Amino acid sequence: MQEAIILVGGKGTRLRPLTNHTPKPLLEVAGSSFIRHQVAKLMDAGVEHVVFATSYLAALFEEEFRDFTQDLEISYAVEEVPLGTGGAIRNAGRLLRAGADAPVLVLNGDILSGVDLRAVLRRHEDREADVTLHLTRVPDPRAFGLVPTDEAGRVLSFLEKPKTPQECVTDQINAGCYVFRRSVLDAVPGDREVSVEQETFPRLVARGGRVFGHTTDDYWRDLGTPLAFVHGSADLVTGRATSPLVGPPAEALIHPTAEVHPTARVTGGSTVGARAVIGPRVVVDRSIIGAGVTLAEGALIHESVVDHDSAIGSGSVLREAVVGCHARVGAENELPAQLRLACGIDIPARGVRLSGTAAACPTIH
Numbered sequence: 091m092q093e094a095i096i097l098v099g100g101k102g103t104r105l106r107p108l109t110n111h112t113p114k115p116l117l118e119v120a121g122s123s124f125i126r127h128q129v130a131k132l133m134d135a136g137v138e139h140v141v142f143a144t145s146y147l148a149a150l151f152e153e154e155f156r157d158f159t160q161d162l163e164i165s166y167a168v169e170e171v172p173l174g175t176g177g178a179i180r181n182a183g184r185l186l187r188a189g190a191d192a193p194v195l196v197l198n199g200d201i202l203s204g205v206d207l208r209a210v211l212r213r214h215e216d217r218e219a220d221v222t223l224h225l226t227r228v229p230d231p232r233a234f235g236l237v238p239t240d241e242a243g244r245v246l247s248f249l250e251k252p253k254t255p256q257e258c259v260t261d262q263i264n265a266g267c268y269v270f271r272r273s274v275l276d277a278v279p280g281d282r283e284v285s286v287e288q289e290t291f292p293r294l295v296a297r298g299g300r301v302f303g304h305t306t307d308d309y310w311r312d313l314g315t316p317l318a319f320v321h322g323s324a325d326l327v328t329g330r331a332t333s334p335l336v337g338p339p340a341e342a343l344i345h346p347t348a349e350v351h352p353t354a355r356v357t358g359g360s361t362v363g364a365r366a367v368i369g370p371r372v373v374v375d376r377s378i379i380g381a382g383v384t385l386a387e388g389a390l391i392h393e394s395v396v397d398h399d400s401a402i403g404s405g406s407v408l409r410e411a412v413v414g415c416h417a418r419v420g421a422e423n424e425l426p427a428q429l430r431l432a433c434g435i436d437i438p439a440r441g442v443r444l445s446g447t448a449a450a451c452p453t454i455h
């Protein structure tokens with residue numbers, strides 16, 4: 091029986107305020123919670139038992155899968171206190187049933203990837219590896235774990251989040267998908283917080299363990315930042331990235347109960363949630379519009395997330411913004427890029443502008 095662990099205990103701080111009430115893997119991308127896309131991919135690869143390593147808002151995972159009826163067994167390894175990525179893998183390992191030499195797939199809970207999981211498993215078996223890491227190349231590796239390998243694919247070192255330019259010895263990074271020999275995973279210390287990236291991998295390599303990389307140039311994205319999150323969702327809709335849960339490539343994914351005015355344009359792989367109302371001449375490009383959101387006439391929403399039950403006033407402009415739930419942005423606001431608006435915030439009409447005329451001064455001088 092092929093088994094897998096998904097690490098889903100992180101707080102998702104870089105995606106706040108979306109993650110205030112919802113763990114990152116339960117946020118919706120392209121019409122389904124992200125973890126459902128991962129589960130579908132694991133099932134396609136023949137996985138029959140998955141363990142969710144949960145901590146932050148753990149109960150919500152059990153709620154999400156309460157009515158799950160497909161042919162996959164789901165177990166929950168809940169950490170009262172976060173155990174770190176290594177501690178989480180070991181803790182989840184207690185619920186596995188495979189033998190000591192069996193290969194166990196481990197996924198970070200925020201990786202959207204086109205890698206062929208069966209190929210990673212095959213590579214692991216061929217090399218008789220202790221651990222096999224899926225590796226990818228990125229233009230700027232500083233936010234990731236650097237993993238140089240030799241010609242045979244053997245991992246030479248593991249350096250998590252390099253601090254200096256000298257430490258950036260490669261653009262090849264840990265893609266957050268591993269195969270562990272079960273006995274190796276069981277040997278992670280269980281009595282304290284352990285980082286698999288900062289402790290387990292460097293130690294295994296230093297001890298001469300059989301740690302191999304499987305490098306591919308498949309589609310790959312870590313959805314942990316707002317811009318990556320909206321791009322990942324849009325890529326699933328437009329077909330640049332694929333998931334068993336997403337239909338044929340489309341310009342947008344609009345919930346059947348949403349109302350989109352005929353003069354509005356929803357493009358670039360945007361999604362529009364249930365009961366949302368998109369007014370005349372609104373432009374929504376490469377964005378995620380949550381359930382019950384209202385976008386008034388002429389609003390422009392670009393590479394942004396507007397969480398459920400928020401309202402954006404007429405003529406307002408959002409770029410690379412994250413708007414928490416139940417927020418109100420009045421008419422003709424022009425928000426600077428990369429703003430995050432707290433849940434429930436209320437910005438009056440013409441309250442924020444980058445150009446043109448601000449509202450008249452309400453006090454008498």
Ligand code: GDD
Binds near residue numbers: 175250265
């Ligand atoms: N259960 C549990 N417990 N899960 C955790 C914990 C914990 O204490 N800490 C983090 N996680 C989970 C997160 O929920 C996420 O799914 C995964 O572990 C990785 O954490 P991130 O916070 O997303 O890490 P990162 O993106 O900075 O870096 C990691 O991913 C990169 C690839 O995207 C590292 O593995 C890097 O080496 C890697 O390059």
Ligand code: MG
Binds near residue numbers: 198200312313314
């Ligand atoms: Mg991440």
